[in-house]
Amino acid sequence: MPETPSDTNPGTAPETFVLHGLEGPAEIRVDRWGIAHIEARSLHDVFFLQGWNAARDRLWQIDLWRKRGLGLLAADFGPGYLAQDHAARHFLYRGDMDAEWAAYGDGTRDICAAFVAGINAWIALTRVEPDRLPPEFALLGTRPASWEPEDVVRIRSHALVHNALSEILRAQVLGRADAETDRLRADLEPPVDPGSLTGPDPRDVPLAACELYKLGTAPVSFEPARLQATLDEAPSWSRVTAQAEVVRRLADEGSNNWAVHGERTETGRPILASDPHRTQAVPSLRYLVHLRAPGLDVIGAGEPAVPGVSIGHNQDLAFGLTIFRADQEDVYVYVYETDPADPDRYRYGGGWESVVRVDERFAVKGCPDQHLALSFTRHGPILHQDHRRRRLVAIRSVWAEPGSAAYLGSLSYLRADTVDAFARSLSHWGSPAVNHVAADTKGDIGWFTAGLVPLRANWPGILPVPGDGRYEWQGFRDAAALPRAKNPAGGFVASANEMNLPKSFLAKGAPSIGHEWADGSRARRIRQTLSEQTRHGLADSAALQTDVLSLIAKRLCACLENLPATGDTGAALRLLSGWNSCLTAQSAPAALFELWWMTHLRPGILGRFAPDPDLRRLLLPGDLDRLVVLIETPEPAWSTEDRDALLTRTLAAAWADCATRLGPDPAAWAWSRLHQALMRHAASPLRGNAEWDVGPHGVGGSQSTVMNMAYRPEDFSVTSGASVRLVMDVGDWDRSLCLNYPGQSGDPRSRHYADLAETWAASDHVPFLYSPDAISKATARLLRFKPATSPGRSAV
Template sequence: MVQRTRIELEGLKAAAEIVVDTSGIPHLRAESRADLFLVQGFNAARDRLWQLDLWRKRGLGLLASDFGPGYLMQDQAARLFLYRGDMTAEWAAYGTPNTRAIVQAFVSGINAFIELTQADPSWLPPEFAAFGTKPGRFAAEDVVRIRSHALARNMLAEVARARVAAAGALAADIYRKDIAPPHVLALPDGLDPALIPAGVEDMFLLATAPVTFRPDRLAASLAEAPLWSKVNAQGEVVAEASALSPFEGREGSNNWAVAPSRTTTGRPILASDPHRAHLLPSLRYIAHLTCPDLDLIGAGEPALPGLSLGHNGKAAFSLTIFPADQEDLYVCERHPSDPRLYRYGDGYEPFQTVEETIPVKDASPQPVTLSFTRHGPLIHATATHAFALRTVWQEPGTAPYLGSLAYMDCASVEGFEAALASWASPTVNQVYADTSGRIARITAGKVPRRRNFDGLLPVPGDGRYEWHGFWTTADLPRAIDPPEGFVFSANEMNLPPGDPNLERHLGYEWLEASRAVVISRHLADQAPHGIEAAMRLQNDVTSLPALRVQAVLLAQEHGDWSATATRAQALLADWDGRLLKASAPALLFEIWWMRHLKPALLAGLVADPAVRAKLTPLDNEPLLVHLEAMAREALHPVLTASLEQAWEDCAARLGPDPAFWSWGRLHHAHFIHPQSCLPGSPGRDVGPLELGGSNSTVMNAGYDPGSFRTNVGATFRMVLDVGHWDSSFAINAPGQSGDPRSPHYDDLAALWAEGRYVPLLYSQAEIDRAAEHVVELRPKPAT
């Protein structure tokens, strides 16, 4: 029986409804776009209010007001990266004149739900009661001014590379992070990499860190507030000075579109599975937005209006990250006698300062001074130098994903391409398919023009290394209706042959090509492509690094190998290279490659252990190329010793009998509620769930090498039958709702872990048949 709820909603002009299907997917119906986006905001708050409230307070620097002095430094960092430019230019930059009205309607809906919780506290998620906090009201400006949740790059990589250069080993940095096309690393003129201090990246990491809770952080005094300024390798804010910085650049995505001539349906098929950090609740939220002139379904970020991945009944679209370089760290020489000045050109100019006050729970409001150079916020300073970050976040129109509002009505390739002219952040490969049978891949985003430097290392801030505007969408790669009948992207280096990147410096730091190679082979070799084939491909766990290492292993003579190395070689000999969760060879390979063989290869290449420590985690491709080129006499001891170590490692973890080994016994997903570490928390974790794959497989499942817990991957997947929309499928793990009391909090997790999907219903008849709960919305009478 369908549950029904009736609510009077402030600001609504006509009757509307939310039909929640059995998978927790809400289908919103309104009589106008203004009402529709208001209902979208209301519904986002209905399912994700705790998440939305933390998003806003983290982004605006308001956490300490609720949670105390342990959050003061994170608030200060977040405020450095707020958009502080002209708001008229900001609202005009998203490709549609209605951006401000849409965002205003959306936040009005969020605020209307907050009003509802005040009248009836049972609507309030239980996390608020556990902390004794209340949700804050949203302003439209909050949605666009908060930039620090965006994906941008490559400041962290610049810092890591500078530290390798300071150790005199710049050429070895390629083992930390491969670069392409081939390019000679060189120090910018005037840069002394030894000047880059420890902790230079702390404020950036703090500003972009998620909100986490620990008893000691919540209990921190005002005097202890400065201690909470480090971010560890798990992305948690900590007070330990030895905390390691998270590695940049593992988040990515897959997508592809196949033309009707190569599908089983005779219609295009579009598939998308963005790879982001595993969170609870999920970063993505599936919704269906319907009014008389719009019928849009797919996924987006809960705190934003519209949807960035999905379809509108005529055209389908999805995105992956195009890893262009949108950041540069500037090293500014301070005046020797006046620390308020820094060198620029032939003279000095003053730091610009902004004075703000941060409210703090159980303490007086704390004044802070935020400093800025002409290149951006000051993120660190020593007695002699200041370090400023220039990022596209300072430019109008770079609130991430909000540019999707410009293409939600598109019905042609030309219309889609025109809409992407205003897309700024993040830089993406947009894949498109429509009911006329056309397909495309179009790269979009705001990429700086660097005339005299490559962006791979910090640069002096004295005016010699400047941005000169931005490349346009027309300057970036594209493929429209290609003769092969498909398009795809997987964060690989996809600049076309002959591309003048060595002059344009769009970016050099791509993710390894393994996923892209597997996808392109499937699409080229296994025509026709069907819906089921697309879902299987999204969950494919074939590891190309495994197959390449296996080929090297099997080419070796092993008559003189030890019994342990021989057993290991035999276990891997007939393996198909798939990292299945039930596979013993998959376990042995991942332990061998990640924990023993890669470090052994690096030790043979870089003698100094101090330098080697600066090169982790290691990129796969350079080490694979080196492995494949090694002479037998050098290779033999490396293989045998590391194989023995790997076998013993597996035995120590799972017992001596490989019959009981499996990759999934170690490799797992565990969705952790931010509050669950606290006594009496209403939040509950989801998992552990055994998983296959790795970050080298199409089913991206990158993991922490210590705990083997996955930390990045596709928690949202979508496969669209373009033109026969009710035959489309999706999944969102662990569930649609962020409320621990909801049945849709974790109901999709087991399906997701098994590589299964739920219907992405589009027609009203099918939606009504699958309805579980209908929320009837009526205009609230004027008082």
């Protein structure tokens, strides 16, 4: 693979850079796995070099991230991106910036200023040495833009928040069917009967209300037709993927984490593991980096456009996170009519309020600047307006609140030295809502949920509500009052996006935190495994991160014993008989099971309870836990005979389907022949080749195994899973393990662009080094930095 100019000097011979904005000498050691270890003499310089280094490895990615989030794509790419820019700007933070900076704790503004100064220093270097620019810029004829500190925090649409789309879908389902049918889409825990709630007529909350939100949070695509679109064609690029695909993506993105107390480990020290699951892409969403300066020595994974790290460890404390599906959004519907004399006025309380229209200028490549209005009610952006019916639909989200920039709250805990200090720091965590786990060198472990969780005094937040003032947030839950635990009796803490609210939060009358959670299979498997291991080791955590036992497969296969063992059904039963329910890459039963479950049985159940195809589309991809329960205990929803008939019919169909796809000999079947991870570079459609793509890799697992490998049922292509995996030995840090798939660099010319892909596909890890001695021995490249002594001195 051709190397980027930044990788042309492997080995330890140092390269020297002289940088304006740097206060003192510093260095970066890049180890053989592409992890940058940054050492500086001040906090300013270490964050300055974090930004410089992020741009060195990920400039195309973070430049696109900034332009997408700020709504600046059309200036580079033309009218086909104008609608996406317009949507994205609705979700920017528009509040008081002093309150915003203060929300993250002392020093955040200075850190962000240093970080973006470092990014800008690298951009300045590319102007002097254009060969350092990633090749995507030349392909698309663009240049990177300079950053402002506010750019780091104002972009909100990258965070995972819940549950506006689900509220709209629930209203649609209830308009066509009933609450029991909606449980097939998203079961509710703690239980709530949506049918007992009064709300707007579903006609007042159309599916079209999803479109602005979907477009404003969508990734960027580069189809030739989109890049060639004229200004007249701009509106045709205002829709993104199908509703089911968007909902599936949100459902599949989660994480695992756990911390095991030293009383249950081989060494007597805690072990902490964390592997966030997000949409798989090239380059990776996460980036590993080590920051060392006076008072700071932290290593871990963050997002390359954000300073600090959110998952990792310092010298005293390890920390990891998963999404905690608290409800941080609400949809408001102004159903009592806007003012007949002025559709821009709506009822609130006893009077009228005016829609706020913000005129904004959009630069568009090859066209005059365009001026478009952004529209807001007191609750937030208007998602949909129907002038004929005089209706408005708007959204309120924690994104509008100070302190909700994704993961930036991690800056408050980078120097925490104990689990208790870590817990205190979480008052600065806003978005996304997460389950933190932490473990310190004193031996303590803890689980702490964090995030801005609205207080709803009179409704559970599962359906759109009138926006007339009767349904308002009463502030937010106190951070210390959210669910948490320290040193529990079981000897470990763990989470995997499941419903994990303690009993005290489930009591009748308790304020709602959230009701929609991930399939609980991963969490149950993690807890089962950790409970059985009395002497847990690093290898055990690494193996658990890549565990492919499917509890769903075990549960469903247990329902097959009374089926007739004849024909294709009999052949399928014989293959599944005695199977260990592990979705290993080379397993023939795994291939048959997943094909049966996701392509035949799941649609069969949905078709049985929702025969209307339009309704059925609203239910996709379906609540997997709820669907399995309907198979395990059919009565009273349907009869055991009907259940067995569906099992028999779909199992025979799956056998025939598997033979068509993989050949007539079951001995040649393998799950990995169907289940493929192919990471396509966003610009590959423009190149006409797959040189920048990574894969395909045939892999095991599914969205219901601890090794989360979610896929599209249509073609079994992997869509999300763990790109970063960390396993940390708390106190003996150099024994820790990590992986960042497919590699650390985002530059296709770099040796580190895809050098970890095969390791990832083999379910393996690489060393996660921390001590100066270990880093020195593993250094593959050494970069040294000096501050410029005068404004006239060269930047390189």
